[in-house]
Amino acid sequence: MRTLIFLLKKEFKQIFRNKALLPIIFIAPIMQLIILPLAADFEIKNINISFVDHDRSSFSQQLYQKIVGSGYFKAISYGSSYQDAMQHIEKEESDIILEIPEGFERQLIRENKQDLFVAINAINGVKAGLGGSYLNQIIANYNQDIRAEWGLIKGNPQQAGLQVSSYFWFNPHMNYQVFMVPAILVLLVTMISTYMCALNIVKEKEIGTIEQINVTPIKKYQFILGKLIPFWLIGIFIFTIGLFGIGYLIYGIVPLGNLLTLYAYLSLYLIAMLGLGLLISTVSNTQQQAMSVAFFFIMIFMLMSGLFTSIDSMPNWAKAIAYCSPVTYFIDVIRMLVLKGSTFNDIKVHFAITAGFAVLLNVWALYKYKKTS
Amino acid sequence: MEAEKVIQTVDLSKHFGDFIACNAISFEVFKGEIFGFLGANGAGKTTAMKMLCGLSAPSSGKATIAGFDIYKQTEAIKKRIGYMSQKFSLYEDLSVLENIEFFGGIYGLSQQEIKQRGQQLIDQLGLADVAKNMVGSLPLGWKQKLAFSVASLHDPEIIFLDEPTGGVDPVTRRQFWDLIYAASVRGITVFVTTHYMDEAEYCHRVSIMVDGEIKALDTPENLKKQFQVDSMEDVFFELARGAQRLGD
Structure with a gap:
């Protein structure tokens, strides 16, 4: 426990000293949340x-x-x-x-x-x-x-015609921003947690400090927790800023569902994605490698997650890929919780699958991370 | 000399596929000894050292470090050794004090011990003025001395140094060796690899590795006598000339 505190202290000091990283963590997401939803509007004018x-x-x-x-x-x-x-x-x-x-x-x-x-x-x-x-x-x-x-x-009576009138539930004005902002928030949290976790560990490999750590009596789980906890907290922080700071203040989005359920899911989801970052870091020796591998996964996750296109209209093979991506579930969950006000019961399956991802990715990463080569 | 054996290896080998980095090396190192581990680039020194530190699992052979088995008791070994790698590996974005606190902390020193030993270390190295500066801003020679001191902060039984003085000026090298001697006097065993033959002369005993095997092991005096030459440099040339492997 004491060892973990020393690790966390060190990690936070390093994160807050990194002048290149800080704007990425705190300013970029805010800007992206302000700009992207305005551009990612499916309604076509002009x-x-x-x-x-x-x-x-x-x-x-x-x-x-x-x-x-x-x-x-x-x-x-x-x-x-x-x-x-x-x-x-x-x-x-x-x-x-x-x-x-x-x-x-x-x-x-x-x-x-x-x-x-x-x-x-x-x-x-x-x-x-x-x-x-x-x-x-x-x-x-x-x-x-x-x-x-x-x-x-x-003077003829009008021909009887079939009139269809529609009402759009949960987003009555078909406002795409309401639809897009929570989903883009998911994407930002995903990217930042996965990338930062992977790059941070690989950087220690590159500069050789990980070897110094590996000759100490630090336990594997301590080192990994020391890496995961800071980025887990940062992920939750960014999500909160995005949801309330931007979503509410700028777009007027008020989450209809239970916030506790939303944050419980977020916490679980972040563990899964940090596990992915960890796994990527164990197979990469340089930051470039880690970046390329992470980019590959994030790109697929992003395009196939139902963020931009509906999963229901994908061919079966693409659906299969989409359902292998944790991002798909979170985008579903956040739209259900924020727009529809769904309850825990409605997203039980999402919870279970995400927990599965969290366990699978972290156990795999733990197995791959070795103090002794 | 009936000294305690702190490192003992028997036929220790490491294979990477077909390549034999270390071929059945056997040697002993005694408590408080400064043991020079020489060899050309690519001779297998670093591989051997990584096996002894528990960073790399041996392919075959036996070894004990401070009485612990290197296969089964690596964690016990890690508490009792210090290690300084070829690459400088303190955190450059932490200050001198923060590095001391961090490494002291993960070796389980109490807050009191960290403070006390940290202060002692800073005084000894004359780093009081820069204690709050980032380590990255220090000159290389200072960094190396600091890395050595941090590696010995938890009073290990053995310190492994992998080319600790590469790229360091002669004055600082001399100061570095003063630190090594001071550690040896305190009863810490120092296991050091180097390419500087004048440093080899400072060691109590040296071994010379060629192509993954130990070709010679004795005190510098005895080796010079054995090869009938005047300096360790000539001893090294005599042995390394026959090397088959290309240096890296």
């Missing part, structure tokens, strides 16, 4: 659209107004040549072309149906997909409007 209007009728004008008026689209050009519009797409100025054929108004009135042509630049898949569906919705809406108008004019 889709550039080129109109090719062969009809130039009041109906086509109405449609144009409706689209531009929606706020999602920005008209780049309005002309009558598809070729010209295509050039805008080729120059990356435009994302979508809407072609209104000649006789649009006439056909619509006479035949009660009309085809529109939409060409989408699919280089940016998300923008193209969302832009296309927004446009479809607006056109469908427009269609309904004129039908309603005709119904009134002609």
